[in-house]
Amino acid sequence: MMEKLDYEMRVKRLVESGLCPAKDASKYVEVLQNLTNKMDGDTLKIQSKIFKALSDKSRLKILALLRIRDMCVCEIMVALNMTQPVASHHLGILENIGIVKYRREGKWIFYSVSKPDFINFLDKILSLV
Amino acid sequence: MMEKLDYEMRVKRLVESGLCPAKDASKYVEVLQNLTNKMDGDTLKIQSKIFKALSDKSRLKILALLRIRDMCVCEIMVALNMTQPVASHHLGILENIGIVKYRREGKWIFYSVSKPDFINFLDKILSLV
């Protein structure tokens, strides 16, 4: 685990050594400090978790499917040619980050997009790259 | 690789079997077809690649750093307490998806954010989850 003082000390040492072209040591360390505080908690962990969930082709396909309409697991696995445990596994990961939800109807479990805004934003983001 | 006909056949078979609660077979298959066309190319591969690049804590830290200002590799590695090859490795992945760029200045190589819009959008997206 990284300490706030680590940042300050290491960066100051680097900047003051003259080896590195960086000049604005004091201002730089200050900003780094704020940044470290922000990143110290769970924020970074949660963010990487969200992107990791979206980094799998099967899960992106599932999301594309669920944008059509709610679907039970048996539909998803057939449409995407995957086994049932694999489908459940991926759905579990998407549910875990909160962008899909499920409801039981008899012996079927239906999955649906729980954050349409989020999914729509993804399109915009991806169009920028 | 999945064929368009696979989708149609498998989904139709499922829907017509009556085992699955899905009703709108014809419309559903049509939409699936479009979706398959869209997802068949490199689109899906590129999208998952982008999210994979963003799914690593070290790389998110690097991006946060580069939002402060351009930095050479030696600064980044010291600020984030990583070895030089690790820093270069992560920078290479971020450069590969096109959200950071680099320029050489003497013996230093400076990295910077090449798509500020993209990075700013990430904040918005993450605030929705």
Add this chain to the structure above:
DNA sequence: TATATTAATATATTTAAATCTATTATGTGG
């Protein structure tokens, strides 16, 4: 030209995630 500095690359190892196989849990209808 020889040497030191900065950074990329190549390879091996470690670590994490995806997939596969089997099992368990939950619900339905005879």
Add this chain to the structure above:
DNA sequence: CCACATAATAGATTTAAATATATTAATATA
């Protein structure tokens, strides 16, 4: 209660990514 259908979970295997170590490439300077 039993047989069957749907879906989650558990454990083992495979596959991919991260890290560590060593080397190479490019530049600067004495």
